[in-house]
Amino acid sequence: MMFEYAVVGSGIGGSSIASYLNSKKKDVALFEKEPYLGGCSSTFRHKNFNYNTGATTLSGYEDGFVVKEMFDSIGFSPKLIQTDPTIVVIQNKKATPRYKDFEKFLNVLETNYPHPKNREFWALIHKINSDFYKHNGHYYSNKNLFSKICSLASFTPLGLSFFKYLAVSASHFIDDFFGGIDEEYLQFLESQILIVAQAPAKEINFLTAALSLGYTFNVNHYVVGGFSRLFDDMTKNIKNIYRDSEILSIEKKSDSFELYTKDEIFRAKKVILNSTVYDSAKLFSDAKIKEYYKYYEKLNNNQSSFMLYLTIKSEQKFHHHYQLIQKEKFANTLSCALFVSFSDIDDLNLAPSGHYSITASIHTNVQFWQNPQTYKAQKKELKNLLLDTILNQLSIKKEEVIQSFAATPKSFNRYLNRSQLGGNAISMENFLPFLPSNDTKINGLYNVGDSVYAAQGWPGVMLGVKNLQRLLHV
Ligand SMILES: Cc1cc2nc3c(=O)[nH]c(=O)nc-3n(C[C@H](O)[C@H](O)[C@H](O)COP(=O)(O)OP(=O)(O)OC[C@H]3O[C@@H](n4cnc5c(N)ncnc54)[C@H](O)[C@@H]3O)c2cc1C
Known part of the structure; x- marks a missing residue:
């Protein structure tokens, strides 16, 4: 089967460009390694409860902003709740709501x-x-x-x-x-x-x-039903979505590509990779393409996230998002601040009535998690520390916790094929024209996602989707 476009990965970048191309009647196939769409911005189920994987806020869905512009061009309107304050920052027992x-x-x-x-x-x-x-x-x-x-x-x-x-x-x-x-x-x-x-x-x-x-x-939103639902809704008109389908290798042919899964071969004239530029070289045997991606591996700053997922049953009313700041960095992290997101109390798709699904994250470095001898103990220690911090600072009782578990950069690598998270930080050294772009030197091969132009998060990745739309002349 020959597709016009094969999109590898269903993160914000992959799902959005695939939906856009589909809305323009292009013949497109979307491949996702996992059963859920959305990548770092998805929702997953663990022992009967649902959790947002990483992203919990949607910024840029307002007139004049790129997320709304792209959704409108796809003909998609997501189910959202506007959040105001967007976050409540808590430091030394002082709460500062970030009102619009x-x-x-x-x-x-x-x-x-x-x-x-x-x-x-x-x-x-x-x-x-x-x-x-x-x-x-x-x-x-x-x-x-x-x-x-x-x-x-x-x-x-x-x-x-x-x-x-x-x-x-x-x-x-x-x-x-x-x-x-x-x-x-x-x-x-x-x-x-x-x-x-x-x-x-x-x-x-x-x-x-x-x-x-x-x-x-700016206007910020909570996504009703969890992020995966947004992706399911956005991509619902795409006929060829292959879930649980990891692309293991890609062969460049003279005017097309062959994409290999465990048990099938697909062909496409153009390939759009939503895997990070740091993780893409291994997909190819072609020396020129390998070299192209290897060149960008130097931009990998190994920054990542440690996650704590929680389900609680509580009568308390919570805001959607908190940032909890303490004086010292948490051990095995890069930060003294923990970002904690709660499901909306009426969002019964994400948590049962009276329950909250909580996704908490803190910056860490991939290299902190590479010693197999200490990995388990480190993970347990940080998980407990973050859990205590959340319970103490937000006055949640221990007995209200129904389930809690953690994830490290290693977990992200296992599920999403990436351990660096947050894409390319736009630093003083790492700015245009040094960023990888959405097109490449290789005919028919494109990139989209937070490790290429423009940046991470919904607005950053969507600027890249818009850029790609322009480069593809569609
Ligand atoms: C903890 C955390 C919290 C965040 N919070 C926010 C937030 O609140 N708001 C916000 O806007 N942003 C947030 N971000 C950033 C945002 O989530 C990411 O920048 C964005 O989701 C990345 O999108 P992407 O297009 O790069 O794709 P990715 O999320 O990287 O998804 C790529 C997809 O490709 C799939 N894939 C990879 N290789 C293959 C292959 N070979 N075959 C098939 N499939 C493959 C993966 O499984 C994955 O699903 C957060 C990120 C993290 C980690």
């Missing part, structure tokens, strides 16, 4: 982290955030020198508007702006930057930091 409304947020901030420059700083964050999303028309390809020059030119208006924030490290900018702030406030800012930018403030420019701090001023 500027004045409402500033009021709480001034009580919890008073500073004479607060209004000026957050007004700047708000302005950069709203100005940034008005910029359209930029695209990215680094296929050859000409396409690199054209793409850089397309970024000129954006670069000119934000030059002074692009050329300076976020840490320096924040320090200079406030003329020094206390450790606690800095940690509050740093923790929120890390969850969006996937890099500490000292490694990124101030524009990236401002967008990370400002995303709660």
Whole structure:
């Protein structure tokens, strides 16, 4: 069977581009190793309860933003609940809800982290955030020198508007702006930057930091029914979806590709890989393609996530998302902040009545989890530590916990073929034109997902989907 497009992987990138191509009447097949669609943004079932795998928030579903633009072009409207506050940040027993409304947020901030420059700083964050999303028309390809020059030119208006924030490290900018702030406030800012930018403030420019701090001023959503349901709904018109179908190798032929699963061979004129650029070389025997992907392995920063999944039965009312910040880094992690997401109390698809499904995550490094002698003990220790932190800080009783278990970068590798998570952090060193793009030097071979342009998360990956749509001329 010959398809026009074979999309390998059903993460945000793979499912969205496959749905888009399908909506344009292209002959497309979508292959997913797992039974669930969505990758890091999926939902899975464990011992009778459902959990969101990684992602729990949907940002960018509003007019003028890329997620809504792409969903609209597919003809898809997801079932969502707007979240406001987007998150509640808890540090030293102080709760700071990140309200969308500027004045409402500033009021709480001034009580919890008073500073004479607060209004000026957050007004700047708000302005950069709203100005940034008005910029359209930029695209990215680094296929050859000409396409690199054209793409850089397309970024000129954006670069000119934000030059002074692009050329300076976020840490320096924040320090200079406030003329020094206390450790606690800095940690509050740093923790929120890390969850969006996937890099500490000292490694990124101030524009990236401002967008990370400002995303709660945008519309954010909770996905009803769990993320996998969104993917099932988005892809429902695609005839050829192969679940439980890992592509084990891909052979380049003169004008097409052969894709091998355990027991079948598929053929396609074009292949779009949603596997990360760090994990794709092994799929090919062709030396030129192997070399292409090997080149990008140097961008792999080994950053990843440690996960705690919980089901609780509780009468308490919870917000959808919390960030719990403590003074010191948790052992075997890269962070002092834990991100905790609760299912909506009325979301009976995700948790039974009176129950909450909880997905908690913290940044870690893949290399912390490679010693088979210590792996089990480390996992148990961190799991218990995170569990205690959640129970203590959110006043949940031990007896309300119905089920709890953890996952490490090794688990992600086993299920999703990737242990690096969060894609390419956009750091001062790792920016255009060094990022891998959605097209490649190899005819008919494309990439989509958070390890290629533009970045991680729904808005980042969707910018890449839009870019790919343009590069494919569909
Ligand atoms: C803990 C955590 C929390 C996060 N929270 C948020 C959040 O709240 N909001 C947000 O916007 N983003 C969040 N993110 C980021 C976001 O989830 C990811 O950036 C995004 O989901 C990545 O999408 P992707 O297109 O790169 O595909 P991936 O999620 O990487 O999916 C790729 C898919 O390809 C499949 N695959 C790989 N190789 C093969 C093969 N050979 N054959 C067949 N199938 C294959 C995998 O099984 C997987 O399903 C979070 C990430 C993590 C890890």
